[in-house]
Amino acid sequence: MATETVAAPRSAQTQTTHRQGAAKMALSNKQYSLAQIGAFTANGDTGRLKDAIDRALDQGLTVNEIQAAMVQLYAYAGFPRSLNALSALSERVQARRAQGLKAEQGRSARPLPEHADLLALGTQTQTELVGQAVDLSALSPDIDRYLKTHLFGDVFANDLLNWQEREIITIAALSSMQGVDGQLNSHINVSKKHGISDEQIAEITRISKPEMSQFPAGGENTAYARYFAGKSYLNMLSTDQVVVGNVTFEPGTRNNWHIHHAAKGGGQMLLVTAGCGYYQEWGKPAQELKAGDIVHIPAGVKHWHGAAPTEWFQHLAIEVPGENTRSEWLEPVSDADYGKLK
Template identity: 80%
Template sequence: MDLSNKQYHLAQIATFTSTGDMVGLKKAIDEALDNELTVNEVQAAIVQLYAYTGFPRSLNALTALSERVKERQAQGLKTAQGKSATPLAEDTDLLMLGTKTQTALVGQQVDLSGLSPDIDRYLKTHLFGDIFANDLLNWQEREIITIAALSAMQGVGNQLEAHIHIGKKNGLTDEQIKEIIQLPKQEMSQFPMGDDNTAYAKYFVGKSYLNMLSTDQIPIGNVTFEPGTRNNWHIHHASKGGGQILLVTAGRGYYQEWGKPAQELKAGDVVHIPAEVKHWHGAAPTEWFQHLSIEVPGENTRNEFLEPVADADYNQLK
């Protein structure tokens, strides 16, 4: 594992907080406290997350932390409160401090006043001037928390890409970022992920999961792709009818036919794939992806898997 012990547990806590999975969060809190993290460090991570996941998720997570701490204390389990953050001086100019922190963190001055002067001020004074001034966590750890949370959320691809860039600027490696975004997630949609897709693993780059929802009348499988995972180029053969329909249920991915540009996919998209068309589909490089795969009835149907999608071509995708 490329993440340190502390980094891994902070990423876990961020993931479960962002998805609202309180059962998973309490387990992650236990693991963190059992492995030398303090209550104050966990609390600092959850407080930061309100700026990225909203007050309801953060407040629920803080409640879960409070409940679990009381339960652990009653059970005589290790529950170190830890040191408190260094207080800011009363005359601290939070706007000036936050602007300086944000500029150093990102690597350039950021001005969002064109979107809203208020949001620009809130980010500078409160998020970067106040929350980031809490010295229980360093900037790299705070980017790990942010990346983990965003990678578990849908519709925040641009923000995730931005924070991956910021994380790298602050010392995170590609291997560490991959570990963060591939942490197990709560179910992405109403369709369970199922088990490892071992039967077809040799036809995939990366890891996927398969849950056959129907094997009667029309085969329907729920396929889940970890970030960066895609299947090989393949063809659905049929002498009559046949082909495949993809119903995208969660995440962000791609579909591409041979000789055509890749098509970005998101929840709600439908892809009709005729028989005899060479194609591939899979996840975006930094996001999970899920679709229902529906086999269209036909005569003499069979699937032919071909070569993997070239890394050079895939890496050009956003």
Template identity: 45%
Template sequence: MAKSQVKVQQTAGHDVLGEFAPEFAHLNDNILFGEVWSRNDLLSMRDRSIVTVVALMSQGLTDSSFRHHLEFAKKNGVTKTEIAEILTHAAFYAGWPKAWAAFRMAKEVWAENADSTTDTSLDAYAQTIIFPVGKPNDAYAKYFVGQSYLAPIVTEGVPVANVTFEPGCRNNWHIHKANKGGGQTLICVGGRGYYQEWGKEPIEMNPGDVIYIPTGVKHWHGAAPDSWFSHLAMEIPGEGCSNEWLEPVNDEDYSKLK
């Protein structure tokens, strides 16, 4: 599956050490994050977050930088259940006391906003993505299970919109149609979600993942059960373009997703 390059923007090095150690600041912000972390065609940012969390835990480094990387892992789609399993697995190799220290901080990070209202959770999530969430997607609400939000990004040329799904929200099965051209491209820009074509297994989507949807393909896409999810939807120009909306995704099938 092709991936787009999502450039990680980091300024911590320059902010803290820009005058005292400018070369270190450059290596931290521009090389480590600007180049290594941004090679998401090789490893997704979610994968890199998991590797980094385990590496720091194995050294017993549970300071503010460890908390930052836990928060980054959460932002990149690692769930509470997954971080618990990751730290449990790593404990056998890194050491039990180090796992205890890591769990104390992870518990705080994944507990944040856990008891918030939907509006507060949306506000918190909106701060983690670079595109606006937009307004409730009322015009298409009848084709969605759960609440979605729509923010037009480009209205001329090739239309682009950011679509955000609350946890558990997904659209109905549907088909893009056109007499010529047409179709759609999805680029995940936040959270964690799924895309599925009829008769095939669901594909998990994380920031940087790209899906091309040809015309005539029955499919659905939406959030994971426990995560917000945002993707850019790019409508490919064509003639006689339309959408055929079909039945909702089966609740039993959706409940099997993690």
């Protein structure tokens, strides 16, 4: 709908390149691979992560560079996701080497100076990266110290990846997680300070959306966001003759109760193309929807539709022609009612 032990930020090598099934993109192949690794590690999509690992190694990323990305991700997605990703990497590297395929180990990171002051180093790195001093001790002195000494003083000291690449990884990961919009927006602002463009950011945030059907998901559905609980994406497939929009719902996302009004004709049809979701009319039980289902919604019927709590969902929304048509948006579907669904 950065210090002596941290590589200074290097310019993004933003080549425009063709990727399979995609139009021209803003990220370099390396950046795109790192973004995929960030997204699929964070959302636990091991199948797509293994494919991304293979593409990354084919394109010349080293095992050590990929490891560095996955280690960084523990700070954002947690140890379980990071460890699962590292296990997937180990599995793919062993399999590729057994088949004689490319899996270059690459150089090791430059070691920290002996007896390095990680708190001082991390504080300097964090300040330079963000553009100002950051103090989270009011939330917790421990978390402030952990971030400075470990994430910025230790993990970011690994010079196999530059700051732009680390921000790309972080944005991709946060884009794949729910409830972290504040942190995501903060990292988007930081990335812009270090040369990441709006076009690159848009490409990064699209990666987390699964390829659900032959219909592209489109951009975030900001125009109607106030009528949705959760995040959705909209791609208008047709605005001539019959209006058709491809609507993609993140897990748990649903639109408000609403009514399609018309003096004559009107209403809407939903053609489900992928995922699992629900449709409900006022006063009736919700019905589960899966790919291939068709819903006919007459004009004047109060209803809602959206994704299942843990599933992505996609449908084509087709406006039935009519006279004096309009949509009336009503109250949100309550969490209590939605929580009763399977």
